[in-house]
Amino acid sequence: MIWYLIVFIFYILFLIWANIQSLKKAESIDDYTTGGHRMGLLMGIGTTAATWVSVASVIGVPGYLYSSGVSAVIGWVAGWCFGGALIPIVAYKIRRPEKPARTFPEFIRHRFEPFQNKSTLQAIVGILMFIGYLLLVNIQVTGFGIVFSSITGIDYKIAIFGFLLFILITSVGGFWSVAATDTLNTILITVGVLLASGVVWSLTGGIGNILETLATTTAPTNVGGPPLEEGVLLSPLGTFGLGALFSIFISNSLGTPSSPHWVTRMLAPQNVKVAILQVMGTILVLIFIMGPLIIIGLGAKVLVPSIPVGKTTDYIIPLVIQEYTPPIIGGITLVAICAAAISTANSMLLHCATSLYYDVYLNISSKRISEKKFKNWLRLSIFGIATVAVLLAINPPWFLAMGFVYVYGGFGAAFFLVVFLGLYWKRMNRAGAYAGIIIGSVVYVAAKAMGYEMPFVIAVAASLLGVLLAVYFTKRAPLEAYEPYFEAEISDSTHQVLEKMRSTSPEEVQVRDKHSDIG
Amino acid sequence: MLISMMVWVGTMxxxxxxxxxxxxxxxxxxxKRWGATGRLFKYK
Incomplete structure (x- = not known):
C-alpha cells in the first residue's frame, strides 16, 4: 500500500510540474487545440502512444484475453493496429494546407461548407463528437475507478471522483499539457506492463506452460459459471463467432482512422512526413506495450483460473497485480494503468469540450471572443464534461473493451466515408457529406438496437449508397473546398476563403471583414 | 495462437x-512544407 502511494505522489508532482511548463507554451487558440501545428516527432510518438493505450487496452483487452483467449489479439490488438496503419492515409492529405483546421468539425466545414457563415455540418459533427467522447471518457473513468479503488481500498463509487483531480491538473494547459504528460505516461505504461509481464512470465513458467494451460483448461471465467470448451482459448475465433469477431475487427480498424481525435492528432505535427512517421513510430512502441499485455492476459488464466463472483473480467489485471507482483512493481503498474486512463481521457476531454464550445456554440452564435476568454471557457467545459462522465460511471453500463468497439463503430459509420472520400475524391460534396454522416450514424444506432451482428458493415454500406446518390444528383464541390488537400499551391480565392473561416478573435474579424465579399 | 499473432504482425x-x-x-x-528533405525518413 505504501509503495503504491509513493509512486502515485511522484506521479502527481510530475503532472503539476508539466502543466506549469505547458501553460507558458499555450498562448493562442491554435496552441490550445492542436499545439500550434508544430509538434515534433518524439513528443508526437509519446502523445499518440499514450492516447492509443487507454484502459480499454490495459484492462479491457487482457480481460478479453482471459475470457475469450487469443481471438482478442485479432479483434482488438490487430484491429487497432490495422486502423493505425490507415491513419497515415488521412495524414498524407489532411496536413497539407499551410494553415490546417483546428478541430475535426472545422476540417469538415473547410472541406464541405467553406462559404457558409454558420456551418450546420460543423455543428452536427460537433454534437456527434460530444456524445461519442462523453462515452469514451466514461469508459476511462470506469477503468480509473477500478484501479484506484484497488490501490487505495476506497469504494469504487467514491474512487471515480479522484479522476476529477487529475483532469483538473492535466487539462489547464490544453494540447501542450496533454502532450507533455502523455509522453511521461507512455514511458510509465511501457515500464509498468513490461515489469508485470516479467513477473507473470516467471510465475507461470513461461509461454510453454501458459499455452499448455490454455489448451486444456475448462475452468469457467467466473467461479460457478459454465465451463469453457477445451481448447477454445487457443482458437482464432475464441468464444466469438466468425461474424462477431469480424465485426469487432472491422469496427476497431475502420473506426480508428476516422475517429475525430486521430484525425485531429494528424493536424498537430509540424508537417505531413512527421505525421506519418509519428504513426509508424507509435506502432513500433506499441509492440512493447501490447506484447506484455498479451502475456499478462493469457498468463492470468494460469494464475487465477476463475474470477470471484461479482467481479467482471475488467478486474483481472488489478487482481493479478495485487496478488502476485512485488509491491513496488505492482505500484508502478497500477499507476501506469491510471496513467493510461488519464492520458486518454484528457485528450478526449479536450476534443469533447472543443467540439461543444468551438464547433457548436461559437459556430452557431457567430460570437467572436478573445483568446483568453476562449481558453477559460474551454477549461470550464472540460471540467464540466468530466464531472458528467464521472456521474455516469457510478453504474458502468458495459465492459471496457467492448464499449470502445461500439463507439469506434459509431465514429466509423458516421465519418469513415466523409473523411476518406473528402480527402481523395474531388467530386465529394456538401450533399454527400450530409448524407454520409446522417445515414451512417442513424443506421448504425438502428442496426445496433435491432441486434444485428455487423451493424458497422450495414451502416457503411447504407451510407455509401446515400453518398453516391447525393453526390451524383447535386452540383460538384467548388474549387475552394478541395484545393488545399489536392494541390501544393492554392489559388488566391481559396486562400481568402480559408482565412475567413479561421477567424475567431476580434482582431481576426477585421481581417475577415476585409474579405466579406468572398463567398 | 500462431494465426492470431500472424494477423497482428501482418498489420504491422x-x-x-x-x-x-x-x-x-x-x-x-x-x-518542403510537406516534409520533403531529399532523404526518405528525414523530416527537417
Whole structure:
C-alpha cells in the first residue's frame, strides 16, 4: 500500500510540474487545440502512444484475453493496429494546407461548407463528437475507478471522483499539457506492463506452460459459471463467432482512422512526413506495450483460473497485480494503468469540450471572443464534461473493451466515408457529406438496437449508397473546398476563403471583414 | 495462437510498408512544407 502511494505522489508532482511548463507554451487558440501545428516527432510518438493505450487496452483487452483467449489479439490488438496503419492515409492529405483546421468539425466545414457563415455540418459533427467522447471518457473513468479503488481500498463509487483531480491538473494547459504528460505516461505504461509481464512470465513458467494451460483448461471465467470448451482459448475465433469477431475487427480498424481525435492528432505535427512517421513510430512502441499485455492476459488464466463472483473480467489485471507482483512493481503498474486512463481521457476531454464550445456554440452564435476568454471557457467545459462522465460511471453500463468497439463503430459509420472520400475524391460534396454522416450514424444506432451482428458493415454500406446518390444528383464541390488537400499551391480565392473561416478573435474579424465579399 | 499473432504482425508490416510508400510520395512531390528533405525518413 505504501509503495503504491509513493509512486502515485511522484506521479502527481510530475503532472503539476508539466502543466506549469505547458501553460507558458499555450498562448493562442491554435496552441490550445492542436499545439500550434508544430509538434515534433518524439513528443508526437509519446502523445499518440499514450492516447492509443487507454484502459480499454490495459484492462479491457487482457480481460478479453482471459475470457475469450487469443481471438482478442485479432479483434482488438490487430484491429487497432490495422486502423493505425490507415491513419497515415488521412495524414498524407489532411496536413497539407499551410494553415490546417483546428478541430475535426472545422476540417469538415473547410472541406464541405467553406462559404457558409454558420456551418450546420460543423455543428452536427460537433454534437456527434460530444456524445461519442462523453462515452469514451466514461469508459476511462470506469477503468480509473477500478484501479484506484484497488490501490487505495476506497469504494469504487467514491474512487471515480479522484479522476476529477487529475483532469483538473492535466487539462489547464490544453494540447501542450496533454502532450507533455502523455509522453511521461507512455514511458510509465511501457515500464509498468513490461515489469508485470516479467513477473507473470516467471510465475507461470513461461509461454510453454501458459499455452499448455490454455489448451486444456475448462475452468469457467467466473467461479460457478459454465465451463469453457477445451481448447477454445487457443482458437482464432475464441468464444466469438466468425461474424462477431469480424465485426469487432472491422469496427476497431475502420473506426480508428476516422475517429475525430486521430484525425485531429494528424493536424498537430509540424508537417505531413512527421505525421506519418509519428504513426509508424507509435506502432513500433506499441509492440512493447501490447506484447506484455498479451502475456499478462493469457498468463492470468494460469494464475487465477476463475474470477470471484461479482467481479467482471475488467478486474483481472488489478487482481493479478495485487496478488502476485512485488509491491513496488505492482505500484508502478497500477499507476501506469491510471496513467493510461488519464492520458486518454484528457485528450478526449479536450476534443469533447472543443467540439461543444468551438464547433457548436461559437459556430452557431457567430460570437467572436478573445483568446483568453476562449481558453477559460474551454477549461470550464472540460471540467464540466468530466464531472458528467464521472456521474455516469457510478453504474458502468458495459465492459471496457467492448464499449470502445461500439463507439469506434459509431465514429466509423458516421465519418469513415466523409473523411476518406473528402480527402481523395474531388467530386465529394456538401450533399454527400450530409448524407454520409446522417445515414451512417442513424443506421448504425438502428442496426445496433435491432441486434444485428455487423451493424458497422450495414451502416457503411447504407451510407455509401446515400453518398453516391447525393453526390451524383447535386452540383460538384467548388474549387475552394478541395484545393488545399489536392494541390501544393492554392489559388488566391481559396486562400481568402480559408482565412475567413479561421477567424475567431476580434482582431481576426477585421481581417475577415476585409474579405466579406468572398463567398 | 500462431494465426492470431500472424494477423497482428501482418498489420504491422502493412503499416510500415504503407508509411514508407507515403514518405516516398512526399519526397517525389518535392514540397518542403510537406516534409520533403531529399532523404526518405528525414523530416527537417
Amino acid at each position: 508490416i502493412f503499416s510500415f510498408l504503407l508509411g514508407t510508400f507515403l514518405c516516398y510520395k512526399i519526397e517525389k512531390s518535392g514540397v
